[in-house]
Amino acid sequence: MISVTEAFSVLNQLTFSLKEKEVSLWEAHNHVLAETLYSPINMPPFRQSNMDGFALCLHDSLEYEIIGEVKAGDENQILLKLGQAVKIFTGAAVPDSAQAVIQIEKVSVTGNQLQLQEDVVAETNVRPLGSQIKQNDMALEKGAFLNPATIGFLAGLGFTQVKVYQKPTVAIVVTGNELVPPGQSLPYGKVYESNAIMLQTALCNAHYDEVKVYQVNDDFENTKSTLATAMAESDVVLVSGGISVGDYDFVGKALETLEVETLFYKVSQKPGKPLLVGKKDEKLIFALPGNPAASLTCFYIHVLPTLQRFSGREAAYGSKNTLALAHDYEVNNSRDQFLKATISGEAVTILPHQDSSMLDSFALANALVYLPNGNYQKYQGDKVAVYPI
Template sequence: MIQVNDAISIIKDNCFKMAAKKIRVSKSLGYILAESIFSPINMPPFRQSSMDGYAFSYGESRRFDIIGTSQAGDFLNFEIKKNQAVRIFTGAFVPDNADTVVMQENITATEGVIEINKMPLRFDNVRKKGEQVKKGELVLKENTLITPAAIGFLVSLGIKEIMIHDKPKVAIVVTGNELVKAGKKLPKGKIYESNSIMLKVALQQTGVKKVKTFRVKDNFEATKTVLKDCLSDFDIVLVSGGISVGDFDFVKESLLSNNVEELFYKINQKPGKPLFFGKKENTIVFALPGNPASALTCFYVYVLPAIKKMLGYEAIHLPKINRKISTDFTNSTGKALFLKAFYDDEKVTVLDSQSSAMLNTFAVANGLIYLPYDLVNIKQEMEVTVLPFN
């Protein structure tokens, strides 16, 4: 049995970034860049007006004849003589022999003629070619997270495809003779199986969509066979249930007989003690407790960081926040506790029922309070660590 922090270190050391893959920029939200990006163009690609106004060649004149209009999108390279100007709009091409734009607020216009009331400085309101980004310049470093802004930026540079770290394919293996698929009639002695859909949507929330669910009876040979296929076809195998010490818990045995290397089994925590973590070649395996709330706690605390590491994230853990706890609390278990909780801007409240067999409390929680195993007496108003779900 190991402590929480050791378990996290072992996971960190045993998960590797997924291979790089080329994808369309428009599909890259939430991925991590597997290459550095250099701009293929200058931005702006031409001298551009940054204002609505009039473009002219700076000199002594304050009075100009208007010889045409340059709207954004036009490429009208007017020959502008001294005493001539061009009506110009934000984003429009500035003719080659104009060097300055005067804002429209600072002129008086009368029938094809303008008079400047407030003279700009030379070069004012003209964005130079490549002023913001030069062709060939490093624009996004490897390991950058692709956000909506990054996608907009890449598209504005005309980039269509980028290399990112691929997302893992995940197998969910549900064990348990007592489980019935939701929607069917519930025979005596059975309960509805909910872990597979719960884990699937939790994965979906992290952006992992290639998820396949397998169901297996509590039987060594059947479990071993299903796991064998999963270990060869998936990057992550999440097993739900069958990992305690009961006679009918075949999962660990089935994993070991498939040559999965055990990296840890059992963590000094509640809920979620009987967590198994192992590896076979590049596939990692988590065998999660069957109790739904234990399974989901282990997912947030251990599986999610593993996925983030594989996706290429640098910050792989649930962000931690500190909040004042709203009541006294004693942890006499000697175990680390993850308590279903509700936090707001100031405080955090431990929710009433902490049973690991049911999700009723988890369903209304917005985070987990993490109490280290050696923190016994928690007094009201003490700052505690909260792992927010969102």
């Protein structure tokens, strides 16, 4: 058994052969950019009004003659002489012969005569050409995560396709004779299977959509053949259950037979002690505990950062966030703990029902609190490490 810190170190040393693909901007959403992009245009591509008002060819009087208007999208250039103005709308091109824009609330209009309420200085309410980004300047650096804002930014520069890193495909293999699909009658001694949909939705929430689900009973040959299929068809395999040392836990033996290299087995943490991580060629295998809360904890702490790194993202193992504990808490454990909790404001509250089989408190949690092993007291206001989820 290794420590949590040692497990993080092993995972952090994994290297991945990242694959690139060219996709449309729509498909690029939630991917990592695999190339550095430079702006093909100035943005804005013309001097732009940031107000509804009047564009002015400045002179020494507060009175101007209105000679026309410019709407957003108009392509015609109006030539203004000293003391002339055009009505202009937000986003429209400011004529080169105009030096400033005054907002409509600060003028009065009589016919084609414009009266200003105050002096205006040059460049007032005018967005300069290329003020957001200039042509050939770097728009986005390789490694940027493409969220809605970055997608919109690239579309505004005229991009339609970009190169991104492919995200790994994932398989979920659920084991256990005791499992019954939800919706069926529940015989004595059986439980409803929940881990598959739980892990699948956790993956979907983290933007991993290519997921296959397999279910296998507690049988060695079936376990081995299903794992072989999952490994052949996916980059990362998450196994739920069957990794402990019971008579009917066949996952470890099956992985060994399939020549999967064990990177580590069992971590000194609670919940999630019987976690196995293995590798074969470019395939990664996470054998997770069967207890639902333990399985989901291992997903957030160990699996998700690894998937992010496999996708080209920067990801850290271990929490960099600390918050004040909202109450006293006594620690009495020989293993490091990841405790279901809720963040409210600048404080965090540890929830009841921390058993590895219980999801009711996980359903309310928006964080995990990390507490190192030992016998000690934490007091209200003490800072603790927090993993938002």
